[in-house]
Structures are given as C-alpha cells and as structure tokens.
Amino acid sequence: MATSNNAALFDFLLRLGDDQLVLGQRLAEWCGHGPILEEDIALANISLDLFGHAQAVLNLAGEMEGQGRDADKLAYFREAIEFKNCLLVEQPRGDFAYTIARQIVFSLRAYLLWDELTKSSNETLAGIAGKAKKESRYHVTHASEWVLRLGDGTADSHARLQNALDEVWRFTKDLFATDAIEQQLADQKIIPNLGGLYGKWLTMLQELITKATLRMPDPGMFMQLGGRTGKHTEHLGHMLSELQILPRSYPDARW
Amino acid sequence: MASATNTTASADWPMWEVFVQLELGEPHQHAGNVHAPDARMALLNARDVYSRRGLVKSMWVVPSETITASTPGENGEFFEPGNDKLFRHPQFYKSPKGVGNLE
Structure with a gap:
C-alpha cells in the first residue's frame, strides 16, 4: 500500500523530532550534576536548544498527520513503541565522557542533516532547519572541544572517552538507518537525498578522533538496530515515564 | 557538584574575566567571570553563561x-578628584555633533 506524502513526512518528522526530544531530556538530567557550574549551564543550554527543535518539528509533524495533535500531545501521550528516535539518544546519560561521545556522534550528524534539510521543499521544515543548523553547529563545537581535551588529556580521561566511543558505536548504524519512507520523500523532492550524510559524517569524525589521539572503534562490531521502527531498548520506557507523568496525571495542567 | 565524573582537575581551573560588547563600536564591558582549563574553553563557557540573551556582538576573555x-x-592618592583644579573638569567645552559616544 502506497503511503501518502503527508503520512511519509509525518513519520520522517517523528524520527527527527523524537531524536531531539529524547536527547534533550537526557541532557537535562545533567542539570545540577555537571562536573562544574559552567558545564552544567552549557549542557542545559544545549538541552533547551534541542527541546526547541523538538517542539517545532513535532508541531509540524502534527500538522502533517492532520489529527489535531500538537507537539505536546505527541511528546506526552505516545507510548515508547510509537517513538521513532534512534537508540543512541535514549541510552542513560552515563558519565561525562559518555555524554561527550554521544554528543559528538549525534551533533555532527544533526548538523549535516539540518544543512541538507534547509533545501527541503516544505518551507516550514526548511525554516526550522535554518535555525536549528546554527544552534547545532555550536553543539558540534562544544563537543569537539571536549573530545580534544578529554582524548588528549590525562590517561584517565583518554581511557574513559575511548571506552565511551566504543560503547556508543554500536548505535551508529541505527542513527543512519534509512528506509522506503525517506526514499519516497527524496523521490518526491520533499527532502534532499540523504545518502551522502554517512560518508561526510565519518570523514569529519575520523579527523577529530585522530586529532584527539583516540582510535576509531572497530567497524566490524555488532550493530544494534530498531529505533526508527519503534523497537527500543528498555531505557526509553523508564525515561518516558518521568518525562510524561505530569501531563498524564494532570492532563490540563498549566504552568 | 561532583559525582558522575572525575572532577579533581576542575578545582585547579583558572578563572577568566569576561568582557562583552553589546553594540559594535562600543567598549567591551566587564560581565563577570568563568572557570575554564584554557582560553578557548573560557570563551565557550563565557558564551554559555553571559551571551544567551542574544545581545552580544563580541566577547573577550582574559586570565584573571x-x-x-x-x-x-x-584610593586617596589615586582617585581624589582635585576639585580645585578646574582644568581637570573641562565641561565648558562644547562637543561637536556626531560624537555622542565620547562622554
């Protein structure tokens, strides 16, 4: 059965928006726990940027769906299986090295993706991408500086970041997983063809990792898939219960 | 603020004074300070702490x-104005128009 373009775009926007929402929530978990005050603020700022992206994207997703759901409805009243975020963003925040490894892997792709999406024929999406691209660029800068300092820092920071990179690597195939929906949107010229993203991402990441005296993780390692089709790790449900409890307990609460 | 990470180094991080310029051509003004391991990170931290409201045009960080x-x-020998010396308070000159920021 052919999927309508609006339905395909709805699905694509859920993937995009849920990535931002879930990672925003994970970063917010650092609030009050950052290694120093300045970094606490930096991570909270990035978290807020991501919530902003999520809100814009999920509102647009709701419009495409045409069932009257807005960003809040989509964020607070879906079950884990209906979330289309990649597995990488739902993993627990881990230590600071893990957070930084995830930030560089995710932000670099996000930046390249937003850059492509500024060319979307959907003007709202192109507009969101234009704004998000700028913020995303800063997220890359922030993570890159930390990768360099932790990688080329003490023996402990080097070991922790290398370990974290190896840990997050098995979710990278899922991060770039693509399917007929993206192909349809590209064929219909609604979004650009995203086939070139992975190569660009890998080259940029490789350069940074080498500069930070780290090594690239084993490319042959087991890769876990499933996020884009709603097959999540056990961590997402726990995270959502915390994210969703207030609006589910008091559906009309205002604050 | 310890716990999840090894924070022993942060206690040794030097302090940096942050100066922000709100309009091009205006002087950079002291905004506050941040901790950071080096100048580049100080600039990033300063950006996060002092520039979120979007008014900043340029930013400096300087090791405290x-x-x-x-x-x-x-204070006495440095800053006493010497009110009896009129030539130090030349308010009787008129400023030309177009140099509004001179005062």
Whole structure:
C-alpha cells in the first residue's frame, strides 16, 4: 500500500523530532550534576536548544498527520513503541565522557542533516532547519572541544572517552538507518537525498578522533538496530515515564 | 557538584574575566567571570553563561591573574578628584555633533 506524502513526512518528522526530544531530556538530567557550574549551564543550554527543535518539528509533524495533535500531545501521550528516535539518544546519560561521545556522534550528524534539510521543499521544515543548523553547529563545537581535551588529556580521561566511543558505536548504524519512507520523500523532492550524510559524517569524525589521539572503534562490531521502527531498548520506557507523568496525571495542567 | 565524573582537575581551573560588547563600536564591558582549563574553553563557557540573551556582538576573555588591581588603601592618592583644579573638569567645552559616544 502506497503511503501518502503527508503520512511519509509525518513519520520522517517523528524520527527527527523524537531524536531531539529524547536527547534533550537526557541532557537535562545533567542539570545540577555537571562536573562544574559552567558545564552544567552549557549542557542545559544545549538541552533547551534541542527541546526547541523538538517542539517545532513535532508541531509540524502534527500538522502533517492532520489529527489535531500538537507537539505536546505527541511528546506526552505516545507510548515508547510509537517513538521513532534512534537508540543512541535514549541510552542513560552515563558519565561525562559518555555524554561527550554521544554528543559528538549525534551533533555532527544533526548538523549535516539540518544543512541538507534547509533545501527541503516544505518551507516550514526548511525554516526550522535554518535555525536549528546554527544552534547545532555550536553543539558540534562544544563537543569537539571536549573530545580534544578529554582524548588528549590525562590517561584517565583518554581511557574513559575511548571506552565511551566504543560503547556508543554500536548505535551508529541505527542513527543512519534509512528506509522506503525517506526514499519516497527524496523521490518526491520533499527532502534532499540523504545518502551522502554517512560518508561526510565519518570523514569529519575520523579527523577529530585522530586529532584527539583516540582510535576509531572497530567497524566490524555488532550493530544494534530498531529505533526508527519503534523497537527500543528498555531505557526509553523508564525515561518516558518521568518525562510524561505530569501531563498524564494532570492532563490540563498549566504552568 | 561532583559525582558522575572525575572532577579533581576542575578545582585547579583558572578563572577568566569576561568582557562583552553589546553594540559594535562600543567598549567591551566587564560581565563577570568563568572557570575554564584554557582560553578557548573560557570563551565557550563565557558564551554559555553571559551571551544567551542574544545581545552580544563580541566577547573577550582574559586570565584573571593577569589583571593588576589597585588597592583600597591607594584610593586617596589615586582617585581624589582635585576639585580645585578646574582644568581637570573641562565641561565648558562644547562637543561637536556626531560624537555622542565620547562622554
């Protein structure tokens, strides 16, 4: 059965928006726990940027769906299986090295993706991408500086970041997983063809990792898939219960 | 703020004074300070702490230890205005138009 373009775009926007929402929530978990005050603020700022992206994207997703759901409805009243975020963003925040490894892997792709999406024929999406691209660029800068300092820092920071990179690597195939929906949107010229993203991402990441005296993780390692089709790790449900409890307990609460 | 990460190094991080410029052509003004391991990170931290409201055009960070400050004990000899010396208060000159930022 052919999927309508609006339905395909709805699905694509859920993937995009849920990535931002879930990672925003994970970063917010650092609030009050950052290694120093300045970094606490930096991570909270990035978290807020991501919530902003999520809100814009999920509102647009709701419009495409045409069932009257807005960003809040989509964020607070879906079950884990209906979330289309990649597995990488739902993993627990881990230590600071893990957070930084995830930030560089995710932000670099996000930046390249937003850059492509500024060319979307959907003007709202192109507009969101234009704004998000700028913020995303800063997220890359922030993570890159930390990768360099932790990688080329003490023996402990080097070991922790290398370990974290190896840990997050098995979710990278899922991060770039693509399917007929993206192909349809590209064929219909609604979004650009995203086939070139992975190569660009890998080259940029490789350069940074080498500069930070780290090594690239084993490319042959087991890769876990499933996020884009709603097959999540056990961590997402726990995270959502915390994210969703207030609006589910008091559906009309205002604050 | 310890716990999840090894924070022993952060106690040793130097302090940096942050100066922001709100309009091009205006002087950079002291905004506050941040901790950071080096100048580049100081700039990033300063950006996060002092520029979120979107008004900043340019930003400087300076190692706090490079600033030499006067001491309160010197205030008399340093800063007494010498009100009897009229030539130090040349308010009787008219400023040309177009130099509004001169004062």
